[in-house]
Amino acid sequence: MIFSANLGFLWTELSLPDAIRAAKRAGFDAVECHWPYDTPAEQVVQALSETGLAMLGLNTNRGNTGAGDNGLSALPGREAEARAAIDQAIDYAHAIGAGKVHVMAGFASGPDAHATFVENLRYACAKAEQLDIGLLVEPLNRYDAPDYFLQTTEQAVAIIDEVSSDALHLMFDCYHVQLMEGDITNRLKSLMPRIGHIQFASVPDRGAPDHGEVDYGYIFKLLDTLGYRKPLGAEYKPGGDTDATLGWLRSVKA
Structure with a gap:
């Protein structure tokens, strides 16, 4: 197996370019991130070129986090902000050679939120397809993200079907899926054709994948x-020095 370091959680004490370099030293095969927008794209490109790592993907901007935003694309009445965040993410991904963008839905519920999310995803797909960039939607668990619009793989697949674009796939985060639905083995088997990316962390503490209720081996x-x-x-959240948590990676790659 090959592994990507999510730099939204790993080596967060470093700048994004230096975190990319740390991931290379640690033995990761690729990197991904959350919200890289404060870092000039050319600095990320330089670090990726130095290390030979690919940046797999990034997230759309969450919005006004101070006011409680956690994504914008399912929020009725905020379509202009959502589409600006989509444009920003796709343009940044294109600039650094990232292959995928996770379109964050936000805190919302009901049929209007569903319709808003579908239309914003269609907007995103039309732009992403022109640049050969993939899009992802990710269900989040109700413990970490209460009232997040997208909570289950079933809901996500229904939306993917409704949007009907080859650019749109499921982000299957084992941590979130286990907390909301369980049965990871059978869900991976059945959903594999829909999956664009897989993430993991221990359950229930979201730490390194060497403990908890899921056997990642x-x-x-x-x-x-x-x-x-x-x-x-x-x-995953290392809870301290990232390098001290990487025994699982050395073991898998041994």
């Missing part, structure tokens, strides 16, 4: 058996 072997050959995203 089994999950990694399952994904290999299923023919999944893309990097798996290590999106």
Whole structure:
């Protein structure tokens, strides 16, 4: 298996370019991030060029986090902000060679939110398809993100079907799926054609994948058996020095 370091959680004490370099030294095969927009794109490109790592993806801007925003694309009445965030993310991804953008839905519910999300995703797909960039939607669990619009893989797949674009896929985060739905093995098997990226962290504490209720040794072997050959995203909270938590990576790659 090959692995991507999610720099939204790992090496957060470093600048994004230096975190990319740290991921290379640690033995990761790729990187991904959350919101890189404060870092000039050319600095990211330089670090990626130095290390030979690919930046897999990034998130759309969350909006006004001080006011409680956690994404904009399912919020009725805020379509202009949502589409500005989509434009920003796709343009930044294109500038640094990132292959995917996670379109964040935000805190909302009901049929109007559903319709708003679908239309904003259609807008995003039309732009992304022109640049050969993929889009992702990700269900978040109700414990970490109460009232987040997208909460289950079933809901996500229904929206993907409704949008009907080859650019749009599911972000399957094992941590979120286990907390909301469980049955990760069968869900991975059945949803594999819909999955654009897979992330993981221990459950329930979102730490390194070497403890908790999910056996990631089994999950990694399952994904290999299923023919999944893309990097798996290590999106966990190290709770301190990232390098001190990487025994799992050295063990898997041994």
